[in-house]
Amino acid sequence: MSAKNIFVFVFSLFLQFSFAQENFDLTEKDTIVIGYSINPPFIYKNNDKLVGLSYWMWEELIKEETTIYKYRELPLDSLLNGLKKGTIDLVISPLTITSERNDYIMFTYPYYISNSTFMVHAITNKERFLTILSSVFSWSFFKILLTLFLLLFVFGVLVWYFERKKNSEEFSSDSRGIWHGLWWSAVTMTTVGYGDKSPKTVGGRVIGLIWMFAGLILISSVTASITSSLTVDKLTYTVDDIHNFRKKNIGTVNNSATETWLTNHFFSNVKTYESFEELIHGFRENEIDMVAYDEPLLQFTVQNEPNENWTILNISFNESMYGFGASKQLPLKRRDEVNEKLLHLKETDKWNQLLVEYDLDK
Structure with missing residues (x-):
């Protein structure tokens, strides 16, 4: 064989190999490795059978496929490494689409949007009672009460000071009058208003007017602070x-x-x-x-x-946006086909029904 013929033969083999690589399709492999991890309600086992939102969608996507699939259950970290190395062809667990992962994973369109949150141990009735006791006897709680009594005392003494001479019948000039002033201050602040004590002088009424408005604001603030300190379970x-x-x-x-x-x-x-x-x-x-x-x-x-x-x-x-993740070996054409089917499935009544069943239709 001449050198020219050898060159033509080798070059033709190279072209055939290149053509085969360009037209490589995931479905042409003998077995496709599908990775997953248990992530209920998207994929989990019920009587040793895989079920869940993501698994249903995957089963619908391959309903007309003839390719052989091999499923491997792996931790999330191993699934991501498998996609990066090419030992895993496709992951059907819900993968959060991030810019970092997008460097080595070919994601489908997102099929669900969610977020992260916290799960904690709910407190028992005993723990709730002990928490309330600790709140009641806390220094913060006592500071609120001390501030309340201090203001009550100040305004009680002030009204007594203005009323002790011209209204001695209700606010006597002796030590009992101070007590009467404190009594008036307390019933005014709490809006009880018995009417047994009332200022008659201009100074006393000015103090009373200031204390009535201040008392409304003060009692509302104190009530809110006490409620907050006694609240065990936050709602928001x-x-x-x-x-x-x-x-x-x-x-x-x-x-x-x-x-x-x-x-x-x-x-x-x-x-x-x-x-x-x-x-x-x-x-x-x-x-x-x-x-x-x-x-x-x-x-x-x-x-x-x-x-x-x-x-x-x-x-x-x-x-977070959830999507399927594929190895970079998957041709863009193949991914586009998956995306087209995925978008169609998201618009079906069955998908919406599953969202309701799993309480995810929010």
């Missing part, structure tokens, strides 16, 4: 409340978007677990004070653990 939280949790031992899933958020916001007492199941087990064994993770998963856990005294805090952070 703000973003500022999250900073108060920095001293708590918080648990989350390793390499999750929630862990990244906690780290970026300087939470130092964070313990990570390889899987969501291990995280819940650690919380059950009191290894951590609270759980920080995706709200749908924590809400589903609380609803399906009736024997556990757990509750979800009414606070949201780290808004």
